[in-house]
Amino acid sequence: MINNAIPVLAYHKVGAPVTSSTDRFLNISPANFRRQMSAFYRLGFSSLTLANVVEYIRAGKTLPPRSFVITFDDGYDCVGKVASPILQEFGFQATVFVVSGEVGGVNIWDRAANKPQVPLMNWSDLKNLECMGWEIGGHTVSHPHLDKLDDASARAEILLGKLEIEEQLNRKIRSFCYPAGLFNASTPEFVRDAGFSGACTVRTGMVTSHQDPFLLPRIKVAYKDGLIGLLYRMLLRPSLPNMRPNRRSHRIPLPVYNSNITK
Numbered sequence: 476m477i478n479n480a481i482p483v484l485a486y487h488k489v490g491a492p493v494t495s496s497t498d499r500f501l502n503i504s505p506a507n508f509r510r511q512m513s514a515f516y517r518l519g520f521s522s523l524t525l526a527n528v529v530e531y532i533r534a535g536k537t538l539p540p541r542s543f544v545i546t547f548d549d550g551y552d553c554v555g556k557v558a559s560p561i562l563q564e565f566g567f568q569a570t571v572f573v574v575s576g577e578v579g580g581v582n583i584w585d586r587a588a589n590k591p592q593v594p595l596m597n598w599s600d601l602k603n604l605e606c607m608g609w610e611i612g613g614h615t616v617s618h619p620h621l622d623k624l625d626d627a628s629a630r631a632e633i634l635l636g637k638l639e640i641e642e643q644l645n646r647k648i649r650s651f652c653y654p655a656g657l658f659n660a661s662t663p664e665f666v667r668d669a670g671f672s673g674a675c676t677v678r679t680g681m682v683t684s685h686q687d688p689f690l691l692p693r694i695k696v697a698y699k700d701g702l703i704g705l706l707y708r709m710l711l712r713p714s715l716p717n718m719r720p721n722r723r724s725h726r727i728p729l730p731v732y733n734s735n736i737t738k
């Protein structure tokens with residue numbers, strides 16, 4: 476059986492104001508974002524949500540060819556205002572991971588690191604996206620580093636974040652994303668116990684149907700990536716020899732993974 480590998484793109488902000496170099500952090504211009512989405516459209520790609528991909532993996536089915544996933548971490552306001560109209564032009568839907576305790580506020584978890592404070596979508600914005608076919612996923616209550624929390628606190632952050640989103644949106648959510656890509660040997664199990672069906676990391680790589688649904692790799696898209704940069708990350712970087720091996724079983728102890736994404 477041919478085993479298709481598909482990209483799960485990891486975005487944060489699209490078109491947030493840039494007044495200094497720190498504002499470029501995990502921020503991408505609307506023009507670059509449109510170029511990237513237009514390329515997928517012209518190549519005949521269809522978008523899937525992360526939950527769709529996990530369904531294929533769990534069913535042991537090959538992932539559909541020419542498909543990809545667009546994810547946004549943290550739920551920035553610019554995602555609803557700038558990215559979603561662009562996606563609508565091409566008929567694509569995305570998955571957005573929401574920090575339940577800060578919906579309608581700002582990325583307060585970045586304040587200590589002096590990173591730009593950027594508005595986050597409110598519940599009404601998230602409901603609108605859901606009506607457009609987007610998936611809303613969990614990203615904890617307060618965006619902690621889960622690898623550093625005691626077990627009870629980590630479980631509470633994961634579960635309460637899920638319950639709050641479900642109460643507000645009046646539906647079950649299925650996908651999770653580890654804040655800052657940080658987790659330890661126990662975290663994927665806590666995510667599963669909370670009732671999520673899959674989770675993504677910031678490990679670089681393409682997703683195949685053989686992967687652990689709680690440790691899905693992604694392709695991070697950064698400020699300077701135009702179309703060429705994105706294709707480089709998709710086509711070249713996932714195959715570099717120093718790539719971390721895929722881990723298929725929760726029984727294998729996982730080392731703490733420190734990502735180069737700090738948000």
Ligand SMILES: [Zn+2]
Nearest residue numbers: 548549655738
């Ligand atoms: Zn985040």
